[in-house]
Amino acid sequence: MLKILGASILLLGATSIAAANQQVEANQVTAQPKLKVCVIEGIPDSSQYQIKKHIKAAKGTYGSVVEVYPRFVERAHQVGGNVVINYHASQRFGFWPWRVVRPVVWGTAVKWNTPVDCKKIGGVEI
Structure with missing residues (x-):
């Protein structure tokens, strides 16, 4: 026993x-490793990249644009981009402008032709 x-x-x-x-x-x-993307506020020389798609991410209610970054980065990678040019982030009025302000991030996802050094091309990695 x-x-x-x-x-x-x-x-x-x-x-x-x-x-x-x-x-x-x-x-x-x-x-999985955390996805990142390089964002550039302006529009660099077009010979350095291939345009993939204009992308946008937003939150439905109050918050910071930082809260929208993960969805924005994921969207950039979904369309085949590793850099976002003409990048903008701000608080925008929603459907009811006198009550709701929400964070919105947008830009154009592009595939950079060479390996990306974000600081060297004038961007910021998010």
Whole structure:
């Protein structure tokens, strides 16, 4: 009886360790690097990039433009861009202008022809 109880405890412990290892492996697989994009306020020489699409991200209610950045960066990558030119971010009036001001970020997603050094091309990485 004691042998069966000891074997059961050993088996239970091994199962718990295996389950914990699987959870750690699953977390490592699903963890993705944080996406970033270089934003430039102006419009640089057009020979340096290929235009992908005009993009915009906004929040429905009050907040900071910083709250909209993750969605904006994701959208830039979805359309194949790694730099956003003609970048603007501000608070805009919504449908009911006298009550709601919301953060809006917009620009044109482009694919830079060479490896991007954001500071060198006059941008800021978000």
